[in-house]
């Protein structure tokens with residue numbers, strides 16, 4: 531996944547900087563290439579240039595590495611896996627959680643960070659339907675050695691007439707992740723792990739530049755990802771319960787921001803809860819403050835992510851590249867809330 535400076539500055543303050551440097555890749559540049567002959571159409575310098583511009587690095591990282599880093603910061607005894615929340619009740623004293631295994635738990639606050647199919651979201655905001663984007667993506671990971679004409683220090687975008695291919699290095703540059711976005715009829719599940727087919731990849735890349743066509747031979751397990759999001763919510767908190775990440779604002783992947791926004795949410799919520807006045811009213815006010823700080827911003831990112839669709843024509847392709855997401859990458863959620871960047875340093 532892509533970690534923008536808006537997310538990495540927070541992860542660095544939590545003490546994850548050295549491990550990110552070790553496991554993740556700082557791409558030197560994004561090259562946009564012609565699909566048929568591989569000519570470089572545009573090159574966006576990243577690396578040191580983006581470090582200077584946004585005051586934090588831009589990384590590409592394997593999701594498993596990020597999970598491992600985050601969970602290493604949490605005491606093991608605080609994590610209870612295999613607990614499916616099926617319902618909960620809120621009282622003035624707290625929240626009672628009921629799990630599928632028949633156990634209960636009591637908490638001061640319930641944070642529904644349970645993803646795009648969130649049970650907490652349904653309870654807080656009502657049922658809603660996924661919105662299909664008209665596109666699906668074939669995706670997977672290949673060894674960088676199998677794409678010998680591509681440099682694992684770079685990210686690549688090949689923009690063809692019926693597909694857009696994004697390739698970026700992960701696992702310290704030993705692998706490339708690929709995402710091949712094409713228009714597709716609705717009908718697939720709202721899932722990113724459905725089985726895909728290598729022959730689809732082969733068909734899409736027929737006639738493409740050999741450097742990227744090599745993907746079709748190198749790909750092992752191909753996944754199909756039907757691209758859905760949801761409409762932004764009008765509210766996402768009650769007095770004792772709130773939402774975070776995809777549960778609150780599932781978005782299309784075109785700006786690579788879903789996880790980054792979840793990290794921003796988590797930091798904002800931590801600051802608001804840390805500064806909460808004691809008692810029920812203090813908690814309710816903290817959740818309101820969190821939602822007011824986050825919902826306008828994430829709604830803008832969520833709706834903005836819809837603009838990066840697979841284009842219908844070549845002119846639209848060029849328009850997409852011109853779109854700026856500087857305001858997303860530049861954001862420092864902690865500084866915006868407390869007027870300083872020091873809170874996480876102290877917490878870490």
Ligand SMILES: Cc1cc2nc3c(=O)[nH]c(=O)nc-3n(C[C@H](O)[C@H](O)[C@H](O)COP(=O)(O)OP(=O)(O)OC[C@H]3O[C@@H](n4cnc5c(N)ncnc54)[C@H](O)[C@@H]3O)c2cc1C
Nearest residue numbers: 531532614615644645649722775776786787788789790792
């Ligand atoms: C292929 C792909 C590539 C992506 N690339 C990027 C990228 O480059 N950059 C980026 O920022 N974002 C990216 N995203 C988006 C990013 O993965 C999500 O936005 C992010 O994972 C959201 O985190 P989350 O914690 O809110 O939800 P999730 O990661 O979905 O986690 C939710 C968790 O809740 C659990 N859960 C669900 N229901 C229950 C329940 N009832 N009880 C208990 N637990 C429950 C689930 O098992 C899961 O572990 C990508 C997504 C995909 C699919």
